[in-house]
Amino acid sequence: MASPRDRLPVTVLTGYLGSGKTTLLNRILTHEHGMKVAVIVNEFGDVGIDNQLVIEADEEIFEMNNGCICCTVRGDLIRIIGNLMKRRDRFDHLVIETTGLADPAPVIQTFFVDEDLRDQLKLDAVVTLVDLKHVEQHWDSEEVQEQLAFADVLLLNKIDLVDVEACLAIQQRTRALNPLARVIPTCQADAAMDQILGVEAFSLERALAIDPEFLTSDHDHEHDGAIGAVAFIEERPMSYKKLGLWIDRLVTERGPDLFRMKGIIQFAGETNRYVLQSVHMLVDSAMDRPWRDGETPSTQFVIIGRDLDEAALRAGFEACVA
Amino acid sequence: MAPPQTLVQERLGGACSNAITAQAWSADGELLAMATAGGELLLIDFRAGCEELLRGERDSSLNVVGFSADDRFLMAAGQGGELLLWELGGSGVRPIAFDPLPLGGHWLDAAAWQPQGCLLAVGAGKQVRLWDGASRTLRVESQELEGTVLALAWSRDGRRLAASCHGAVLLWSPDDPGQPPQRCATASAGLALGWSGQGNLLASGQLDGSLMLWPDGGAGRGWQFSGFPGKARALSWCDQPGRLAPLLAVASADIAVIWSQQDPGAKGWKPEPLVLHEGRVHAVAFAPGSRLLATASSDGTVALWDGRGRLQQLLEGDGQPFNSLSWRPDGRHLVAGGAQGQWWLWPVALPASVRTRPPRSGGFAP
Numbered sequence: 001m002a003s004p005r006d007r008l009p010v011t012v013l014t015g016y017l018g019s020g021k022t023t024l025l026n027r028i029l030t031h032e033h034g035m036k037v038a039v040i041v042n043e044f045g046d047v048g049i050d051n052q053l054v055i056e057a058d059e060e061i062f063e064m065n066n067g068c069i070c071c072t073v074r075g076d077l078i079r080i081i082g083n084l085m086k087r088r089d090r091f092d093h094l095v096i097e098t099t100g101l102a103d104p105a106p107v108i109q110t111f112f113v114d115e116d117l118r119d120q121l122k123l124d125a126v127v128t129l130v131d132l133k134h135v136e137q138h139w140d141s142e143e144v145q146e147q148l149a150f151a152d153v154l155l156l157n158k159i160d161l162v163d164v165e166a167c168l169a170i171q172q173r174t175r176a177l178n179p180l181a182r183v184i185p186t187c188q189a190d191a192a193m194d195q196i197l198g199v200e201a202f203s204l205e206r207a208l209a210i211d212p213e214f215l216t217s218d219h220d221h222e223h224d225g226a227i228g229a230v231a232f233i234e235e236r237p238m239s240y241k242k243l244g245l246w247i248d249r250l251v252t253e254r255g256p257d258l259f260r261m262k263g264i265i266q267f268a269g270e271t272n273r274y275v276l277q278s279v280h281m282l283v284d285s286a287m288d289r290p291w292r293d294g295e296t297p298s299t300q301f302v303i304i305g306r307d308l309d310e311a312a313l314r315a316g317f318e319a320c321v322a
Numbered sequence: 323m324a325p326p327q328t329l330v331q332e333r334l335g336g337a338c339s340n341a342i343t344a345q346a347w348s349a350d351g352e353l354l355a356m357a358t359a360g361g362e363l364l365l366i367d368f369r370a371g372c373e374e375l376l377r378g379e380r381d382s383s384l385n386v387v388g389f390s391a392d393d394r395f396l397m398a399a400g401q402g403g404e405l406l407l408w409e410l411g412g413s414g415v416r417p418i419a420f421d422p423l424p425l426g427g428h429w430l431d432a433a434a435w436q437p438q439g440c441l442l443a444v445g446a447g448k449q450v451r452l453w454d455g456a457s458r459t460l461r462v463e464s465q466e467l468e469g470t471v472l473a474l475a476w477s478r479d480g481r482r483l484a485a486s487c488h489g490a491v492l493l494w495s496p497d498d499p500g501q502p503p504q505r506c507a508t509a510s511a512g513l514a515l516g517w518s519g520q521g522n523l524l525a526s527g528q529l530d531g532s533l534m535l536w537p538d539g540g541a542g543r544g545w546q547f548s549g550f551p552g553k554a555r556a557l558s559w560c561d562q563p564g565r566l567a568p569l570l571a572v573a574s575a576d577i578a579v580i581w582s583q584q585d586p587g588a589k590g591w592k593p594e595p596l597v598l599h600e601g602r603v604h605a606v607a608f609a610p611g612s613r614l615l616a617t618a619s620s621d622g623t624v625a626l627w628d629g630r631g632r633l634q635q636l637l638e639g640d641g642q643p644f645n646s647l648s649w650r651p652d653g654r655h656l657v658a659g660g661a662q663g664q665w666w667l668w669p670v671a672l673p674a675s676v677r678t679r680p681p682r683s684g685g686f687a688p
Contacts, residue, residue: 053381055401055429056427058447058470060469060470060488062488062510062511062529064509064510064529064530065530075469075470075488075511075529076470078529079429079431079470079472080429083359083383083385083400083401083429083431084383086340086341086343086359086383086645086661087340087341087359087360087383090381115552115553115575116553
């Protein structure tokens with residue numbers, strides 16, 4: 001198994017139809033970032049076809065374990081990337097474009113579930129493009145909500161086509177849904193390359209970055225089935241045993257509804273931080289660095305999902321205080 | 323106890339510029355073809371003592387290579403989505419390339435020549451296409467699967483063709499189009515397919531770490547054996563008869579498992595895990611004409627085992643992971659390909675423990 005440093009970083013690019021994915025792909029392929037980037041697209045379309053490292057793949061969902069949503073993966077990626085990795089010396093980064101209507105979860109899960117991809121690649125970030133001009137029309141679609149919820153980087157694109165108020169309003173709505181993502185307003189998807197590639201959002205060592213505004217503002221409780229986020233901050237140390245059991249039960253009972261979870265945890269009697277992240281039922285966690293001098297040890301925990309009962313979750317979380 | 327016999331005392335080798343993805347021997351054992359992830363196709367002619375790069379390095383991988391049963395044609399395919407074919411004139415004669423046949427832009431990595439025939443089956447997306455060596459044309463009709471074709475295998479008599487995808491293995495007789503294909507349901511994707519000679523069993527190594535086995539050419543009810551430590555990614559049937567079925571080797575994670583059938587029931591199959599490698603086992607292959615098994619691993623070694631799973635010898639290259647293995651049809655020469663393009667060819671002396679009696683001529687069968 002390759003060490004994390006040697007594993008190939010993978011960026012997953014999502015966004016509804018017309019949000020600017022192709023523009024961004026072409027920017028990535030032509031930009032002088034000194035990296036050789038291989039791209040897997042669902043359709044060649046307008047992507048720089050001259051680039052030999054653009055490979056077309058037909059989305060093919062493999063449901064394993066009797067259709068459990070958390071074990072649903074992209075079979076085409078397992079096959080194509082398996083072939084591609086024999087040419088590992090030809091590129092430094094892999095970008096996967098998903099269709100506008102795709103649920104990002106199977107793509108993400110493929111890199112955790114498949115033994116070969118897990119060992120040879122590492123997810124860098126899920127980058128979601130939002131069409132500021134048209135996103136309101138599709139806001140309630142399942143695909144748009146999931147693409148927003150799974151994002152590590154949110155590019156609010158086409159800022160030149162909307163006024164400042166409209167942009168801020170959408171920014172707030174996306175925040176309520178996903179307080180973890182880094183939000184970057186763009187025109188022609190012109191974000192700096194280092195904000196898109198090499199983000200290491202799935203790295204456990206990377207500090208949790210919750211928008212402080214999210215923690216203080218009130219969130220409207222939306223209709224049943226709505227996707228949203230809850231965040232907890234706790235100054236008292238947590239019990240390792242209690243929190244472990246609570247998270248186990250949570251992902252067992254609610255796994256399909258839990259899109260992303262991230263946490264930095266202060267355990268009683270521990271001088272090191274504990275870090276955790278998850279995608280549906282796949283939980284990745286480890287002991288991290290010691291708390292630094294001048295840093296107040298505390299626990300931050302964010303859950304993004306569907307039908308989240310904030311009060312019940314908060315009660316469950318607080319019961320885990322040591 | 324006699325000292326262990328050394329099976330391999332010398333080696334030949336060479337290098338391509340990119341990872342070797344596939345290797346194949348001609349039926350007469352005089353030609354060896356190797357494909358690489360950098361699109362190279364190397365043809366070595368042992369009788370003439372020369373080699374030719376049939377296709378040079380390019381930014382497009384080749385993933386499958388093979389000779390037709392009559393050694394008249396050589397096939398290769400890969401990332402470019404085209405079926406590449408050459409007509410062979412035998413040792414010392416330069417192969418003649420056909421025009422590449424585009425098959426819909428899919429990355430091609432499953433193809434198999436018909437034993438005792440001249441059909442070539444190729445998986446192109448969800449379709450299995452057939453190229454006919456008799457008419458030298460691609461047949462118009464194709465067999466459609468419910469998912470992308472992941473593996474293909476012909477029965478030993480060349481009459482039945484099996485193709486796997488996620489959720490099913492499909493079986494049909496390409497020369498009998500009136501007969502509808504038979505569908506064997508599976509719980510996951512079949513990554514490797516193989517037919518036994520004796521017993522006409524079909525084996526499928528599955529993505530979910532299980533092995534499916536169907537007796538009677540796929541007509542019988544299938545068995546599923548689970549509990550492999552990872553994907554069942556490669557398999558090989560021994561061509562020597564067993565008491566019931568022949569031996570079957572399956573590669574999964576860092577091990578290979580030799581399965582032997584002890585009695586006819588579902589519990590009659592006994593696994594013998596071969597624990598030695600310290601990296602993925604990428605290829606397993608029984609030597610033709612014996613029970614000697616070779617396993618190639620990403621730990622940079624090739625191991626030789628007897629049919630009872632006893633290690634006979636460990637072969638090393640230069641440390642780079644091994645991707646592929648192919649026995650010369652004589653069963654006495656083994657070639658392995660590495661992840662950085664190096665290849666090794668070892669002449670192998672058969673140990674007494676795997677030797678089998680030569681076929682009897684005349685007399686009565688026991």
